[in-house]
Amino acid sequence: MNGAEALMSVAKKAGIEICFANPGTTEMPMVMAMDSAPGIRPVLALHENVCSAAADAYGRLAGKPAMTITHLGPGFANSCANQHNARRAFAPIFNVIGQHSTWHYDADAPLAMDILGLAQTVSHWVRETKSPESVAQDIVDGITHALGQRGRIACLSFPHDHQMAEVEAEPVLGKPEPLEATDGKLVDQAAAMLKNGKKTAILLGGTALKETGLMLAAKLKAAHGCDLVIEGSFSLMECGAGLPDHIRMPYPPEPAQALMDSYEQVIVIGTKLPVSFFGWPGAPSQYLRDRDGVVHVAGQVGDSVTALDALVQGTGAAAATPSVTRLEVPGMPSGMLTPDSLCQTFTALQPENAVIVPTAVTTGRLYGPMSTKLPRHTQISLCGGAIGEGPGLALGAALACPDRPVLNLQADGSGAYLPQAFWSQAREGANVTTVICSNQRYAILQGEMTRAGLNQPGPNSMALTQLDNPPLDWVAIAKGFGVPGEVATTCEELADGMKRSIATPGPYLVEARI
Ligand SMILES: Cc1ncc(C[n+]2csc(CCOP(=O)(O)OP(=O)(O)O)c2C)c(N)n1
Ligand SMILES: [Mg+2]
Numbered sequence: 001m002n003g004a005e006a007l008m009s010v011a012k013k014a015g016i017e018i019c020f021a022n023p024g025t026t027e028m029p030m031v032m033a034m035d036s037a038p039g040i041r042p043v044l045a046l047h048e049n050v051c052s053a054a055a056d057a058y059g060r061l062a063g064k065p066a067m068t069i070t071h072l073g074p075g076f077a078n079s080c081a082n083q084h085n086a087r088r089a090f091a092p093i094f095n096v097i098g099q100h101s102t103w104h105y106d107a108d109a110p111l112a113m114d115i116l117g118l119a120q121t122v123s124h125w126v127r128e129t130k131s132p133e134s135v136a137q138d139i140v141d142g143i144t145h146a147l148g149q150r151g152r153i154a155c156l157s158f159p160h161d162h163q164m165a166e167v168e169a170e171p172v173l174g175k176p177e178p179l180e181a182t183d184g185k186l187v188d189q190a191a192a193m194l195k196n197g198k199k200t201a202i203l204l205g206g207t208a209l210k211e212t213g214l215m216l217a218a219k220l221k222a223a224h225g226c227d228l229v230i231e232g233s234f235s236l237m238e239c240g241a242g243l244p245d246h247i248r249m250p251y252p253p254e255p256a257q258a259l260m261d262s263y264e265q266v267i268v269i270g271t272k273l274p275v276s277f278f279g280w281p282g283a284p285s286q287y288l289r290d291r292d293g294v295v296h297v298a299g300q301v302g303d304s305v306t307a308l309d310a311l312v313q314g315t316g317a318a319a320a321t322p323s324v325t326r327l328e329v330p331g332m333p334s335g336m337l338t339p340d341s342l343c344q345t346f347t348a349l350q351p352e353n354a355v356i357v358p359t360a361v362t363t364g365r366l367y368g369p370m371s372t373k374l375p376r377h378t379q380i381s382l383c384g385g386a387i388g389e390g391p392g393l394a395l396g397a398a399l400a401c402p403d404r405p406v407l408n409l410q411a412d413g414s415g416a417y418l419p420q421a422f423w424s425q426a427r428e429g430a431n432v433t434t435v436i437c438s439n440q441r442y443a444i445l446q447g448e449m450t451r452a453g454l455n456q457p458g459p460n461s462m463a464l465t466q467l468d469n470p471p472l473d474w475v476a477i478a479k480g481f482g483v484p485g486e487v488a489t490t491c492e493e494l495a496d497g498m499k500r501s502i503a504t505p506g507p508y509l510v511e512a513r514i
């Protein structure tokens with residue numbers, strides 16, 4: 001067995017089933033090993049940022065890492081924006097980066113660059129195989145690390161000569177690092193707060209947003225009348241009828257600060273203390289800083305479910321009937337599409353058990369609050385603020401959950417970062433409905449200009465934020481990558497397009513013009 005075959009066989013034994021790849025010459029042994037040591041599904045992506053986006057969603061939904069294979073430093077560099085998003089989402093990913101043969105390092109060949117230095121900026125674990133003897137252990141160490149806590153980014157730089165060398169492959173998978181244990185004193189403090197009658201919010205994030213955590217929180221809400229606030233960007237949230245109603249942490253700093261200030265007490269579980277997305281002049285940076293009545297029971301890698309359970313037991317809420325929402329599907333609006341009616345149409349048609357990728361920036365802001373009473377579904381949001389991940393997330397979601405419909409509510413400007421994902425969606429038969437919210441501009445940035453006090457933007461500012469000259473033809477873009485689609489300008493047309501898409505297997509795109 002050579003090193004590349006060892007990679008495939010060890011990774012398969014460790015539970016890895018899929019590899020998002022964009023290979024080159026230095027990865028040829030790994031490409032060939034996908035046949036000589038088969039068992040891992042190869043998925044070609046036409047840009048490395050598709051690999052990382054798809055691996056991000058796959059990791060969040062499957063709960064185990066996908067592998068990626070990218071070409072030297074430049075190939076991996078192309079994947080970095082979505083590696084960053086994946087790191088913020090605590091997605092497990094095992095990245096294998098092809099490296100030159102060790103005897104070729106001195107030559108300083110054109111594609112050579114500092115792979116480890118680069119990978120370190122987006123990863124928790126970085127290593128280069130040192131010798132053929134270490135290869136098998138390096139592989140399991142990387143996978144073990146990726147599986148640690150909620151999930152992490154692990155990067156293995158794999159020199160070409162080590163891929164081809166004969167290697168021994170009987171390494172043992174280590175024990176992944178567990179979630180951080182809960183501090184009983186903090187639980188006691190929070191329990192006392194829940195019972196003291198003051199106005200209280202529980203700010204929830206991370207693993208607390210899965211069903212078990214949410215249902216425990218629903219008991220606390222029922223027993224103590226507290227509000228549940230959800231972190232602004234979340235890795236994975238179960239949502240819809242039968243789960244507790246909640247308030248989303250607003251994106252702009254003023255309403256976010258006002259929301260936090262409206263509570264005498266805030267208990268934080270499964271996320272960090274909330275911060276503002278940007279440092280806007282005069283606006284707050286950290287919403288819960290320097291105030292009383294805050295207890296941080298569990299952080300982003302804390303064991304939030306155990307913490308919530310301890311709170312339920314410790315406050316006598318175990319017998320409470322959980323406070324949950326009832327199914328309420330909005331009526332179908334009609335007429336020309338507006339951001340509001342677009343989101344209403346989308347929610348009216350959202351099928352049960354769907355995975356939703358809500359990456360529609362300005363238009364999609366209305367979606368979150370509309371979604372809590374819809375049929376049960378899962379939402380995965382953009383966690384690192386690096387826009388343009390949506391189409392790749394949708395690909396990874398569809399491959400992790402082949403039996404579930406995947407819907408990507410996607411803004412146009414950000415969608416244009418990653419249309420290559422459509423090709424992989426088509427090739428893999430991914431069951432994705434993409435609704436492009438086509439406002440033909442970077443609306444959020446135009447809003448930023450207004451916030452900055454610019455009432456009449458000049459032609460150059462507009463040139464940097466308008467997308468209408470020439471307009472993006474999304475149906476043609478999708479068609480070019482093998483995905484059928486149509487344009488909708490009214491709610492009725494959007495509804496028709498969505499129904500067509502949901503009824504037909506494979507990807508489909510509706511360009512919803514606002
Ligand atoms: C990788 C990256 N590049 C640039 C930005 C800055 N940025 C934030 S929002 C945005 C435009 C979003 O426009 P669009 O996706 O059309 O959303 P809209 O506000 O129009 O709904 C840009 C360029 C970013 N956040 N991430
Ligand atoms: Mg836009």
